[in-house]
Amino acid sequence: MRSRTTPDTPRTGRPRSAEADEAILEATRAALVELGWSKLTMGDVATRAGVAKTTLYRRWANKNELVVDAVAVLFDQLELPDLGSLQADIEHVVLQFAGLLERPETKTALMAVVAESTRDAPLRERIRASIVDRQKRLVLDGRRRAQERGELPSEREPLTADAIDDLIFDVVAGAVVHRALVSAEPVDAQWVARLSALLVGGLGAVAALG
Amino acid sequence: MRSRTTPDTPRTGRPRSAEADEAILEATRAALVELGWSKLTMGDVATRAGVAKTTLYRRWANKNELVVDAVAVLFDQLELPDLGSLQADIEHVVLQFAGLLERPETKTALMAVVAESTRDAPLRERIRASIVDRQKRLVLDGRRRAQERGELPSEREPLTADAIDDLIFDVVAGAVVHRALVSAEPVDAQWVARLSALLVGGLGAVAALG
Amino acid sequence: MRSRTTPDTPRTGRPRSAEADEAILEATRAALVELGWSKLTMGDVATRAGVAKTTLYRRWANKNELVVDAVAVLFDQLELPDLGSLQADIEHVVLQFAGLLERPETKTALMAVVAESTRDAPLRERIRASIVDRQKRLVLDGRRRAQERGELPSEREPLTADAIDDLIFDVVAGAVVHRALVSAEPVDAQWVARLSALLVGGLGAVAALG
Amino acid sequence: MRSRTTPDTPRTGRPRSAEADEAILEATRAALVELGWSKLTMGDVATRAGVAKTTLYRRWANKNELVVDAVAVLFDQLELPDLGSLQADIEHVVLQFAGLLERPETKTALMAVVAESTRDAPLRERIRASIVDRQKRLVLDGRRRAQERGELPSEREPLTADAIDDLIFDVVAGAVVHRALVSAEPVDAQWVARLSALLVGGLGAVAALG
DNA sequence: AGTTAAGCGAGACGGTACGTCAAGTCTTCAG
DNA sequence: CTGAAGACTTGACGTACCGTCTCGCTTAACT
Numbered sequence: 001m002r003s004r005t006t007p008d009t010p011r012t013g014r015p016r017s018a019e020a021d022e023a024i025l026e027a028t029r030a031a032l033v034e035l036g037w038s039k040l041t042m043g044d045v046a047t048r049a050g051v052a053k054t055t056l057y058r059r060w061a062n063k064n065e066l067v068v069d070a071v072a073v074l075f076d077q078l079e080l081p082d083l084g085s086l087q088a089d090i091e092h093v094v095l096q097f098a099g100l101l102e103r104p105e106t107k108t109a110l111m112a113v114v115a116e117s118t119r120d121a122p123l124r125e126r127i128r129a130s131i132v133d134r135q136k137r138l139v140l141d142g143r144r145r146a147q148e149r150g151e152l153p154s155e156r157e158p159l160t161a162d163a164i165d166d167l168i169f170d171v172v173a174g175a176v177v178h179r180a181l182v183s184a185e186p187v188d189a190q191w192v193a194r195l196s197a198l199l200v201g202g203l204g205a206v207a208a209l210g
Numbered sequence: 211m212r213s214r215t216t217p218d219t220p221r222t223g224r225p226r227s228a229e230a231d232e233a234i235l236e237a238t239r240a241a242l243v244e245l246g247w248s249k250l251t252m253g254d255v256a257t258r259a260g261v262a263k264t265t266l267y268r269r270w271a272n273k274n275e276l277v278v279d280a281v282a283v284l285f286d287q288l289e290l291p292d293l294g295s296l297q298a299d300i301e302h303v304v305l306q307f308a309g310l311l312e313r314p315e316t317k318t319a320l321m322a323v324v325a326e327s328t329r330d331a332p333l334r335e336r337i338r339a340s341i342v343d344r345q346k347r348l349v350l351d352g353r354r355r356a357q358e359r360g361e362l363p364s365e366r367e368p369l370t371a372d373a374i375d376d377l378i379f380d381v382v383a384g385a386v387v388h389r390a391l392v393s394a395e396p397v398d399a400q401w402v403a404r405l406s407a408l409l410v411g412g413l414g415a416v417a418a419l420g
Numbered sequence: 421m422r423s424r425t426t427p428d429t430p431r432t433g434r435p436r437s438a439e440a441d442e443a444i445l446e447a448t449r450a451a452l453v454e455l456g457w458s459k460l461t462m463g464d465v466a467t468r469a470g471v472a473k474t475t476l477y478r479r480w481a482n483k484n485e486l487v488v489d490a491v492a493v494l495f496d497q498l499e500l501p502d503l504g505s506l507q508a509d510i511e512h513v514v515l516q517f518a519g520l521l522e523r524p525e526t527k528t529a530l531m532a533v534v535a536e537s538t539r540d541a542p543l544r545e546r547i548r549a550s551i552v553d554r555q556k557r558l559v560l561d562g563r564r565r566a567q568e569r570g571e572l573p574s575e576r577e578p579l580t581a582d583a584i585d586d587l588i589f590d591v592v593a594g595a596v597v598h599r600a601l602v603s604a605e606p607v608d609a610q611w612v613a614r615l616s617a618l619l620v621g622g623l624g625a626v627a628a629l630g
Numbered sequence: 631m632r633s634r635t636t637p638d639t640p641r642t643g644r645p646r647s648a649e650a651d652e653a654i655l656e657a658t659r660a661a662l663v664e665l666g667w668s669k670l671t672m673g674d675v676a677t678r679a680g681v682a683k684t685t686l687y688r689r690w691a692n693k694n695e696l697v698v699d700a701v702a703v704l705f706d707q708l709e710l711p712d713l714g715s716l717q718a719d720i721e722h723v724v725l726q727f728a729g730l731l732e733r734p735e736t737k738t739a740l741m742a743v744v745a746e747s748t749r750d751a752p753l754r755e756r757i758r759a760s761i762v763d764r765q766k767r768l769v770l771d772g773r774r775r776a777q778e779r780g781e782l783p784s785e786r787e788p789l790t791a792d793a794i795d796d797l798i799f800d801v802v803a804g805a806v807v808h809r810a811l812v813s814a815e816p817v818d819a820q821w822v823a824r825l826s827a828l829l830v831g832g833l834g835a836v837a838a839l840g
Numbered sequence: 841a842g843t844t845a846a847g848c849g850a851g852a853c854g855g856t857a858c859g860t861c862a863a864g865t866c867t868t869c870a871g
Numbered sequence: 872c873t874g875a876a877g878a879c880t881t882g883a884c885g886t887a888c889c890g891t892c893t894c895g896c897t898t899a900a901c902t
Binding site for chain 3: 666667668737738740741742744745746747748749754757758762793794796797799800801803804805806807808809811812813814815820821823824825827828829830831832833834835836838839
């Protein structure tokens with residue numbers, strides 16, 4: 001996750017302030033909480049961070065890239081402790097993810113930058129690198145553990161395994177986001193239990209397809 | 211789906227032009243295709259529709275409400291023909307939905323208005339009424355047919371049935387959106403087959419929870 | 421003196437506010453007094469005039485054109501009452517002109533726009549039309565009266581007469597401006613008397629050149 | 631003409647580069663020619679001179695002081711060769727001065743810095759010291775020679791003589807500048823002949839005032 | 841048939857934010 | 872301490888849209 005343009009030869013001249021970087025990202029998150037994505041302005045973020053607007057633009061090309069970086073770090077807090085069963089592991093991570101999506105800074109920002117990314121390839125790539133791909137580890141870890149426990153068969157072909165991992169990732173992330181943001185209904189224990197049951201119950205059928 | 215502010219007393223004076231309405235929505239879709247949501251401007255839509263800006267604002271309060279109405283009608287084209295099995299029905303509707311999300315006007319608009327709706331309750335309500343709730347019919351019809359065919363047990367409690375319908379809706383819609391817009395991977399036949407297998411295979415486990 | 425772009429067909433649409441025009445010019449003069457030309461900003465003028473910046477730019481292309489219009493009207497106040505002799509007439513108008521140049525709004529603005537006009541042909545033309553050419557009337561009137569009084573011979577050729585009028589204009593205006601702004605010395609009665617004497621005394625020699 | 635801040639104790643450390651000084655002034659003149667005063671930037675001058683911005687600011691407080699120094703040296707090129715008569719001497723120097731004002735670097739710079747000086751006393755003083763007062767020598771020399779030739783009486787009081795010198799200076803410089811920059815008409819031989827005739831013819835009348 | 845109230849196109853209006861640019865200062869490293 | 876490099880704060884720039892308003896004109900429904 002390279003958050004800014006890294007100069008190739010930053011030999012001479014006054015170096016960029018490292019404090020400014022963190023102050024800006026923190027100010028961005030604060031502005032997202034108070035104003036939401038669409039009312040967040042670069043000038044306001046600069047003021048909050050105690051920094052000039054030009055300093056923002058020296059580091060990030062536009063609002064969306066800044067917001068992605070500001071929010072990305074939050075997603076790295078997701079963890080997958082070993083709770084003893086696949087179903088429990090899934091429920092835990094889904095609840096964690098739902099908690100993250102309830103935070104106003106993620107709720108307002110995530111969909112907005114994804115929407116923008118449909119027309120902005122560099123942004124799409126940045127989202128993928130900074131957020132999406134980094135969280136696939138959760139699926140990989142969960143599957144590996146389930147195989148070690150014997151809950152899932154382990155002799156599958158690597159290509160198929162990857163495809164199923166991707167499917168699970170899209171289903172879990174998509175379902176939670178849709179529930180939370182589109183349907184605007186709570187992601188409570190009962191809903192999580194049903195989703196987990198669906199996944200655990202259906203995985204066998206998927207694997208059987210080959 | 212009330213597409214505009216309906217005046218309470220439309221008694222006297224010149225009536226609103228019905229042609230203008232459709233021209234505006236069509237112009238909005240065209241602008242979405244060419245410019246995307248974030249670069250679409252009200253002035254541009256008005257010009258494309260051959261209409262004054264005033265005329266737009268007399269009918270829609272702002273850009274988001276207009277975009278929701280312009281896009282909503284596209285979602286009504288989704289159908290669920292009886293293909294003989296639950297798995298086939300699901301695969302069919304998922305492919306149709308994916309096709310819809312690949313259209314540039316929906317791709318750019320859907321996530322954007324949902325993002326805005328996280329901070330705008332009336333907009334959230336309009337999205338729900340114009341788009342989301344209207345498509346739940348697909349899940350209801352599919353489930354009813356599967357029960358008629360005997361693929362699913364029919365004696366479930368109504369409340370649980372509703373909850374499972376909602377779950378399926380969020381999983382299907384969420385997964386497809388996430389695959390198409392976030393992961394930015396193609397929703398092809400193989401992926402659809404795996405998703406359908408997961409659902410059909412998992413439904414039993416979910417129903418067993420009661 | 422066309423103070424703004426006059427649309428050829430201002431048939432439709434909301435008409436421009438006439439009050440805004442005068443408020444802006446008045447605000448410009450006030451800003452010149454307080455801040456001088458180089459620290460005058462378009463935003464500040466707009467604020468003082470209680471008008472949006474866009475309204476300024478809709479009427480004037482840039483700061484210099486605005487300043488020329490704001491100042492031009494002041495030069496129209498110069499008059500040439502008949503005081504009975506050429507020398508007295510000259511002294512009177514020179515003192516009036518010096519008084520005008522002592523006003524802070526003219527002092528700071530006149531040289532600045534002339535400086536800019538060396539690189540901006542449209543501005544040069546506007547200055548000529550709005551300020552310079554309009555004041556040549558003073559020279560014409562003064563000469564005509566002197567001829568009527570018999571102080572100057574009247575049978576000169578028109579072309580030569582024009583050339584001498586121009587010379588007198590440049591000498592009087594140039595000398596006063598140079599004294600006031602470059603030498604920064606007072607234009608007092610004694611200096612004016614000497615300048616007038618120089619002119620009246622020298623005019624015969626110039627006319628003799630043919 | 632002290633062109634820069636002279637450090638009182640230039641004892642220790644690396645000495646300032648003398649070459650840099652001339653490179654900067656030359657770069658300033660080049661920038662004036664290409665861009666004019668208002669578009670000349672300190673950063674651009676520094677780049678042209680192959681020097682850091684810091685180096686500029688260590689020597690000149692701001693853009694205007696730099697420009698005055700860059701241009702002042704050009705005015706020192708004016709000379710007053712003895713051509714045998716007052717009229718000829720005046721015509722010669724006026725043509726020289728007009729030639730100087732036609733150069734793009736002086737044309738754009740002179741009026742601009744004078745305009746700025748109306749609100750900036752130190753700048754006014756610098757202009758006076760570097761440019762204005764230095765050229766009064768031309769008037770003094772011309773007058774002295776005319777007296778030696780017997781074209782002008784020599785027994786005048788010193789104070790009156792000074793005042794007349796100043797008047798002539800303002801009239802000549804002012805008239806030429808006004809003709810060249812405000813009226814934007816050529817300073818050709820005929821115009822110069824008329825101006826000279828006016829002066830020579832009028833001087834007697836002025837001297838008669840006492 | 842005439843009145844009348846709303847619709848309509850046009851475009852000016854007060855705002856807010858944009859992204860850029862230059863001024864002049866500060867910080868680092870190299871000599 | 873000088874000097875090059877370049878990051879920094881500040882503040883204005885001129886533009887683009889927003890959503891509102893004010894015109895003069897048009898149009899159908901109700902007298």
